[in-house]
Every structure is written in structure tokens, then in C-alpha cells.
Amino acid sequence: xxxxxxxxxxxxxxxxxxxxxxxxxxxxxxxxxxxxxxxxxxxxxxxxxxxxxxxxxxxxxxxxxxxxxxxxxxxxxxxxxxxxxxxxxxxxxxxxxxxxxxxxxxxxxxxxxxxxxxxxxxxxxxxxxxxxxxxxxxxxxxxxxxxxxxxxxxxxxxxxxxxxxxxxxxxxxxxxxxxxxxxxxxxxxxxxxxxxxxxxxxxxxxxxxxxxxxxxxxxxxxxxxxxxxxxxxxxxxxxxxxxxxxxxxxxxxxxxxxxxxxxxxxxxxxxxxxxxxxxxxxxxxxxxxxxxxxxxxxxxxxxxxxxxxxxxxxxxxxxxxxxxxxxxxxxxxxxxxxxxxxxxxxxxxxxxxxxxxxxxxxxxxxxxxxxxxxxxxxxxxxxxxxxxxxxxxxxxxxxxxxxxxxxxxxxxxxxxxxxxxxxxxxxxxxxxxxxxxxxxxxxxxxxxxxxxxxxxxxxxxxxxxxxxxxxxxxxxxxxxxxxxxxxxxxxxxxxxxxxxxxxxxxxxxxxxxxxxxxxxxxxxxxxxxxxxxxxxxxxxxxxxxxxxxxxxxxxxxxxxxxxxxxxxxxxxxxxxxxxxxxxxxxxxxxxxxx
Numbered sequence: 001x002x003x004x005x006x007x008x009x010x011x012x013x014x015x016x017x018x019x020x021x022x023x024x025x026x027x028x029x030x031x032x033x034x035x036x037x038x039x040x041x042x043x044x045x046x047x048x049x050x051x052x053x054x055x056x057x058x059x060x061x062x063x064x065x066x067x068x069x070x071x072x073x074x075x076x077x078x079x080x081x082x083x084x085x086x087x088x089x090x091x092x093x094x095x096x097x098x099x100x101x102x103x104x105x106x107x108x109x110x111x112x113x114x115x116x117x118x119x120x121x122x123x124x125x126x127x128x129x130x131x132x133x134x135x136x137x138x139x140x141x142x143x144x145x146x147x148x149x150x151x152x153x154x155x156x157x158x159x160x161x162x163x164x165x166x167x168x169x170x171x172x173x174x175x176x177x178x179x180x181x182x183x184x185x186x187x188x189x190x191x192x193x194x195x196x197x198x199x200x201x202x203x204x205x206x207x208x209x210x211x212x213x214x215x216x217x218x219x220x221x222x223x224x225x226x227x228x229x230x231x232x233x234x235x236x237x238x239x240x241x242x243x244x245x246x247x248x249x250x251x252x253x254x255x256x257x258x259x260x261x262x263x264x265x266x267x268x269x270x271x272x273x274x275x276x277x278x279x280x281x282x283x284x285x286x287x288x289x290x291x292x293x294x295x296x297x298x299x300x301x302x303x304x305x306x307x308x309x310x311x312x313x314x315x316x317x318x319x320x321x322x323x324x325x326x327x328x329x330x331x332x333x334x335x336x337x338x339x340x341x342x343x344x345x346x347x348x349x350x351x352x353x354x355x356x357x358x359x360x361x362x363x364x365x366x367x368x369x370x371x372x373x374x375x376x377x378x379x380x381x382x383x384x385x386x387x388x389x390x391x392x393x394x395x396x397x398x399x400x401x402x403x404x405x406x407x408x409x410x411x412x413x414x415x416x417x418x419x420x421x422x423x424x425x426x427x428x429x430x431x432x433x434x435x436x437x438x439x440x441x442x443x444x445x446x447x448x449x450x451x452x453x454x455x456x457x458x459x460x461x462x463x464x465x466x467x468x469x470x471x472x473x474x475x476x477x478x479x480x481x482x483x484x485x486x487x488x489x490x491x492x493x494x495x496x497x498x499x500x501x502x503x504x505x506x507x508x509x510x511x512x513x514x515x516x517x518x519x520x521x522x523x524x525x526x527x528x529x530x531x532x533x534x535x536x537x538x539x540x541x542x543x544x545x546x547x548x549x550x551x552x553x554x555x556x557x558x559x560x561x562x563x564x565x566x567x568x569x570x571x572x573x574x575x576x577x578x579x580x581x582x583x584x585x586x587x588x589x590x591x592x593x594x
Contacts, residue, residue: 004161014181023046023189025048031199032046033047045194047198048199052182052185053202060174061074065171073108073175077208084201088199138242142239156287214235245320245323272476273480304374371460376452392449395440402435486512490554493558495520497557553578554569
């Protein structure tokens with residue numbers, strides 16, 4: 001443990017000291033990333049941050065004695081670092097860079113690094129090549145916003161280190177500790193606003209390191225096939241997710257997958273209203289959750305960790321569908337999608353054909369039923385109740401899916417999910433559960449089955465089902481409440497009109513408002529919340545906020561305010577340059593013209 005701490009401290013200190021030197025050198029050599037249409041940054045930024053990380057890791061390997069046993073990793077890391085530096089300086093063709101990555105991955109394969117996902121040596125060798133090249137490029141593509149790539153790599157490294165047995169894997173643990181420390185030292189300068197970037201040299205080196213370390217960490221696990229496959233994927237989920245997401249959408253949109261652009265998951269989070277720091281923090285959080293689940297899957301009980309992992313992957317798929325709806329291309333682009341906001345493939349697949357929704361529900365029903373057994377019987381599913389589960393699962397799926405169809409679950413629209421949609425889902429779950437119990441009673445006399453299992457199943461399924469349908473609104477609400485820009489908005493009137501105003505003004509993506517809260521003259525409403533926003537004060541408090549410059553726009557949503565007060569408010573708002581509006585709903589009579 002003392003050596004690990006020393007390695008962490010060394011890596012951090014070395015990077016903190018080396019990054020300013022690399023930044024100065026990059027400025028002198030002109031190795032800077034210049035702003036362009038497909039890049040996110042707005043000012044020339046040095047590209048040699050990866051050199052500081054590579055130097056710190058190489059020095060740490062020599063000092064802590066890991067270079068002798070891990071020399072293949074150091075050698076291939078040095079080669080991919082040179083490829084990255086060359087790409088930073090002269091911009092290699094994507095095909096040239098890919099060939100170099102395949103050559104480096106083949107060297108690692110020759111030195112004995114393998115996934116060991118299959119007993120076929122040929123197939124396993126091909127999968128290993130795909131894994132190394134894919135993860136390396138995933139980190140390269142993830143380096144698209146200040147602090148994102150290095151932060152996700154640091155979280156993944158901490159997860160891997162926590163899952164290692166230092167006594168059995170001392171060289172890998174020490175090597176990884178130096179890498180984690182170096183990433184932390186680099187983040188001091190790379191966190192928004194960044195003064196230096198990793199560059200391709202850094203992102204490729206970091207990606208290759210983590211692709212290889214995961215081989216050494218998970219290849220010798222004696223566990224289920226699902227655990228062996230999913231654990232490394234979850235630990236490195238965010239780079240894999242972002243690369244898969246942006247590649248699929250670019251191909252579907254008629255763009256080259258290798259072409260740069262501001263269409264990554266981080267860019268889309270900013271497009272829905274988050275600041276850069278908050279967008280990065282969201283992806284860091286998801287990386288931490290995925291890593292913890294992957295670690296649990298590798299070391300914990302599969303009865304619990306496997307369903308949780310599947311549920312998390314389903315949630316990430318829903319998250320990807322939501323982000324795919326966000327407009328990131330300009331109207332003048334030739335590949336602007338016909339729908340304007342949503343990939344046509346996603347629209348047809350998710351909303352018109354309902355195929356994906358049905359597939360999602362099949363997964364949720366299976367997961368809810370599976371989890372009901374260990375919850376009821378304290379992890380005894382595999383030993384005692386697995387035969388009952390397998391015997392009844394087809395019945396559960398068939399009856400529940402028919403019940404969902406009968407009550408009209410598949411006629412709802414996710415982005416407009418409301419309370420009555422939840423009621424429909426509750427009816428579907430209740431009807432399905434009763435139908436399942438009656439069917440089992442008729443076929444098997446309900447012998448050995450537990451009523452408690454089906455009560456738990458119904459509760460879990462309703463929670464998962466409502467959560468999946470409400471996910472779009474929850475994500476939108478999360479983004480709106482953390483919006484870092486836009487006019488500061490107050491609504492005068494905390495009644496039905498105020499609730500409608502919130503939904504129309506704050507919920508409309510065409511408006512850019514930051515909702516501060518409500519103003520109401522009824523003292524009994526002070527401290528209460530409308531749609532999650534607080535009732536701040538009465539008229540006197542509103543005057544104080546206007547005079548203090550704390551608000552940009554006020555919307556009056558009630559007709560009960562005295563006219564003289566409205567006139568005084570208009571005069572004060574005009575004096576303080578605060579926009580004042582009244583929310584007005586009218587039915588307009590249309591007369592047919594013959």
C-alpha cells in the first residue's frame with residue numbers, strides 16, 4: 001500500500017511539474033490546436049499534454065521497478081505515443097493511423113496479451129485486436145471537451161486499481177497508480193478552461209494503456225461468461241458509448257464516421273442547456289457508476305450484479321436515444337436530417353414502429369421477474385427456484401406483454417409523459433400480474449410458487465416501466481434546472497396559470513430561460529414549490545429583486561393583481577431594463593370564408 005501511494009504521489013507531482021514545460025515547448029514549436037468549425041475550443045491551445053503523462057509514466061516505471069516486467073506495455077505505449085505526436089504535427093490520414101494502431105495491437109498480441117473471451121485462439125486473437133484498437137480510438141475520440149478524456153480515464157483507472165490484488169498483480173498496480181497520478185496532475189491544467197490538451201499523443205497512449213491493463217485485470221477471472229464480457233466493457237463504458245453513439249449517428253446522417261464534428265455526447269449535453277463543466281461532470285458520474293457496476297460484476301454475486309448491469313445498460317441506451325434527438329448540425333449543412341431534430345431512423349424505430357419499445361419491455365419484464373426471486377428468497381434463486389423461474393418466464397412474458405397492449409401502453413409518447421400515462425401503466429402491470437397468477441394456477445395449481453414473488457415483481461416492473469417512459473422528461477428537467485445561460489425568469493402568480501407558464505416557457509426548447517421561482521401575494525404559499533420551483537416571496541420581495549438586478553424577465557400569470565400595481569411594476573421594469581410580459585390564453589374564433 002505504501003508503494004501504491006508513493007506511485008500515485010510521484011505520478012501527480014511529475015505531471016504537475018512537466019505539463020508547464022510541455023506547454024511552453026508546444027507554444028515555441030507551434031504545436032497548438034487552432035479553433036475550427038469541427039472543434040469545440042475557441043482559442044489556440046497547446047497539444048503536448050500527452051508528453052507530460054508519457055514521461056511521468058515512463059519515469060515511474062523505471063523508478064518503481066515495473067519496466068522490467070511490463071516492457072511490452074512500455075514499448076507499445078512509446079510507439080503509439082510517437083504515432084500520436086506525428087498526427088498532432090502533420091495530421092495523418094485516418095487509414096494510416098488505423099494501420100499503425102493495428103500494428104501496435106498485433107505486437108501486444110504477440111507478447112501474450114489476450115482477452116480470453118473464447119476458447120478459439122483465432123477468434124480470441126481477432127477479438128483482442130478489435131478491443132485494443134477500438135478502446136484506443138475510443139479514448140482518442142472522447143478527448144473533445146476540457147477535462148473529459150483525462151477525467152474518465154482517471155475514474156476508470158481508480159476502478160481498475162480497486163479491483164486488483166496488489167500482491168498478485170504488483171507491477172500492473174504500480175504502473176496504473178503512476179498513470180492515475182499523472183492524469184490527476186494533468187487535470188490541474190486541463191479542467192475547464194483548459195490551458196493545454198492531451199493531443200492525439202496523449203489520448204492514444206492513455207487509450208492503449210487502459211485497453212491493455214483491462215486484459216491483464218480481467219482475463220484470469222473464473223466467472224460467468226457475462227461477467228467476463230461485461231466487466232471490462234463497463235469499466236471503460238463512457239469511451240465505448242461515446243464512440244459507438246457518434247459513429248452510428250454519423251453513418252445514419254450521411255456523414256463520414258472519421259470526420260470530426262461537434263456531435264459527441266458531451267456536445268449534445270451542452271446543447272440541451274448544461275454548461276461545459278456540468279456536461280463533463282455528468283459523464284464523469286456515469287463513468288463512476290459504470291465502473292462500480294463493472295467491479296461488482298467481476299468480484300460480487302452475479303445474482304444481483306448481472307441484472308443491475310443489464311438495467312444500467314438499458315438506461316444508457318435510453319440516454320443515447322434522448323441525446324440523438326438533440327440538434328447539433330447547422331441548417332446549412334448538407335447532411336441536416338429531414339426531421340430537423342431527430343434522426344429519422346430513431347423516429348421510425350422508437351415511435352412509429354414501436355419495435356424498440358416492445359423489446360425494451362421484454363427486457364424489463366424479464367429483469368423484474370428475475371429480481372423478484374432473490375429479493376423474496378434472499379439469493380436462493382440458483383439453488384432452489386431457478387427451475388420455477390425458467391418454467392414460468394415464457395408465461396410471464398406472454399401474458400404481461402398482451403396486458404400492456406390491451407390497456408394501451410404503446411399509444412403513449414415518451415417526451416409528453418404525464419400522470420395519466422403512469423395510471424395506464426399501473427393498469428397494465430396489475431392486469432398482467434393477475435393474468436400471470438391465474439394462468440399459473442390453471443396450469444400448475446400454483447404449486448411451489450410464491451405470491452410474494454409476484455407482488456414484488458409488480459412493484460419492480462411498475463417502477464422500471466414508469467422510469468423508462470419518464471426518462472425523457474426527467475433528463476430534460478435535469479438539464480433545464482442546471483442551465484448555465486439564459487434570461488433569469490420569475491413568474492408572478494403561483495397558481496394554475498403559473499404552472500402552465502413554467503411548462504410553456506421553461507419546457508419549450510425554443511426559449512432560453514433560467515427559472516428562478518415564483519412570486520405570489522398569498523403568504524400561505526411562501527416556501528411551497530410549484531413544478532419543483534420555489535415560491536420565493538410576495539410583491540415587496542419582487543421589487544427588491546428587480547432593484548438588485550437579480551432578474552431579467554418577469555411573466556405575470558394571474559389576473560388577480562390590481563391594475564395600479566401592474567402599472568407600478570411596468571414603470572419599475574422599464575427603468576431597470578427588465579422585460580415584463582403577461583401570459584394570455586384566448587380562443588380565437590375562425591370564420592370560414594366561402
